[in-house]
Amino acid sequence: MKSEFLIGTRGSKLAIYQAELVKTKLEQVFPLLRFTLVRIKTSGDMIRHSTPDPFSTKRVYTREIEEALEKKEIDIAVHSAKDLAVELPKGLVIAAVLEREDSRDCLVSREGKKLSELPLGARIGTSSIRRRLQLLRLNPDLVIEEIRGNVDTRVRKLEEGIVDALVLAYAGLKRLGLTQVATEIFSEEKFYPAPCQGAIVVETRENDAETREMLHPLNHRESAFQVACERAFLRRLEGGCQLPCGISTHLEGKGEKLRASGILFSLDGSQHVEAKIEAVPENPEGIGLRLAEEILEKGGGLIIQRMR
Numbered sequence: 001m002k003s004e005f006l007i008g009t010r011g012s013k014l015a016i017y018q019a020e021l022v023k024t025k026l027e028q029v030f031p032l033l034r035f036t037l038v039r040i041k042t043s044g045d046m047i048r049h050s051t052p053d054p055f056s057t058k059r060v061y062t063r064e065i066e067e068a069l070e071k072k073e074i075d076i077a078v079h080s081a082k083d084l085a086v087e088l089p090k091g092l093v094i095a096a097v098l099e100r101e102d103s104r105d106c107l108v109s110r111e112g113k114k115l116s117e118l119p120l121g122a123r124i125g126t127s128s129i130r131r132r133l134q135l136l137r138l139n140p141d142l143v144i145e146e147i148r149g150n151v152d153t154r155v156r157k158l159e160e161g162i163v164d165a166l167v168l169a170y171a172g173l174k175r176l177g178l179t180q181v182a183t184e185i186f187s188e189e190k191f192y193p194a195p196c197q198g199a200i201v202v203e204t205r206e207n208d209a210e211t212r213e214m215l216h217p218l219n220h221r222e223s224a225f226q227v228a229c230e231r232a233f234l235r236r237l238e239g240g241c242q243l244p245c246g247i248s249t250h251l252e253g254k255g256e257k258l259r260a261s262g263i264l265f266s267l268d269g270s271q272h273v274e275a276k277i278e279a280v281p282e283n284p285e286g287i288g289l290r291l292a293e294e295i296l297e298k299g300g301g302l303i304i305q306r307m308r
Contacts, residue, residue: 001210004034008065008074011039012150017175018200019078021098022218029217038074040065044083059085066092069203075211077203081196081227086235088203095215096202100223101171103198103248105131105191107184108173109165110158114184115139118165125154125163129244133269134191135167151176171198192246192263195230199223222251225258225284232288233262237295237304247291255281262291264300267307273300 005026009019016037023035044060059066061083068074069092081097088094107115107124115138118124125147126132132144145163147154151172158166165183173179202218204211226249233247244265251258258281265272275294279287296304 001033001214002075003032004036005076005211005214006036006038006074008038008040008068008077010042010045010061010065012045014151014172014176015078015080018080021175021200022076022078022202025098025218026214030214038068040068040074059083066203069205072205075204075208076215079201079203081199081201081231082194082241084196084201084203084231085240086231091206092203093206093212094201094224094227095204095212096219097224097227098200098202098218099220100226101174101198101200102185103193104170104188105167105186105193105197106170106173106182107165107167107186108155108158108181109183110161111164112183113165115165115186118142122164123162124165124167125157126167128167128194129242129267130192130194130246130265131167133244133265133272134246136269137272138190151178155181169193169197188248189261192248192261194241195234195245195247196227199227201227222255225251225255225281228284229258229260229288229291232285233260233292234288236289236292237264237300245295247288251281257281258284258287260287260291262295264295264303266303271299271303273298273303 007019009015019037026035042061042064062079065077066089069077120141121143123143123145124135125145127146127148135142147157154166170185173182202215229249230247237245247262249260258279261276263272263274273295275291277291
């Protein structure tokens with residue numbers, strides 16, 4: 001076995017936290033090996049303004065890291081699962097999914113108000129189509145402002161008064177020790193999370209059996225099941241990370257039953273289709289595909305066609 005392994009990651013504070021988490025877990029299992037972080041700037045880190053494409057799979061936050069993996073410049077890549085394209089580059093695989101953090105979205109408002117307490121015309125910052133449409137569904141009088149950047153940058157813009165509130169992934173705040181800034185955590189029934197939100201995945205080369213075996217102890221079975229299901233759901237809808245859809249999956253009991261619910265919005269928010277299923281959790285991809293098929297059959301297919 002090699003004595004040193006290089007772990008590729010983006011350079012944001014949250015990305016470094018996630019990579020350090022993987023590094024620490026590996027050091028606990030393999031104390032005689034050395035693990036080193038390699039910070040890689042991605043094209044997504046340099047985007048300031050863009051027109052969101054619901055079907056884009058350009059891998060803006062993963063491409064450069066995956067290219068380094070393909071070139072063997074790193075051995076392992078750590079990503080937020082929702083940043084991964086639904087089809088991985090040939091020769092790369094997800095080798096482990098860490099135990100999933102909270103998948104919900106939350107509101108962070110400058111005056112500590114909940115969504116229902118915000119004044120008429122309150123400005124809420126988000127660059128996500130999914131979040132924008134769900135916010136307007138709950139309160140059509142809101143003004144949605146596009147706001148980009150890492151968590152620290154967004155919170156700073158909130159403090160500067162550029163917006164009155166933000167919607168962020170609660171998992172990111174938990175990992176950064178910032179849960180105190182959350183003023184409301186949305187229930188998944190009220191505000192659907194993005195596919196794979198809150199999950200960290202570890203990617204490596206398919207033919208690197210040594211590294212794949214080393215990563216196996218980090219894999220959390222239930223979380224890996226959810227990620228596989230939710231990625232299959234998004235893949236069947238042919239969407240990228242900006243497709244206005246959401247999904248919630250929960251394993252109940254001791255994993256004997258999976259409950260999954262999903263939603264797809266039209267781009268203007270005038271239409272949406274929801275579906276729910278319960279299944280024995282034997283084939284996660286199959287369950288995700290079934291849920292997506294139900295949405296497509298109930299009118300989602302027409303929504304997708306109009307988007308294109």
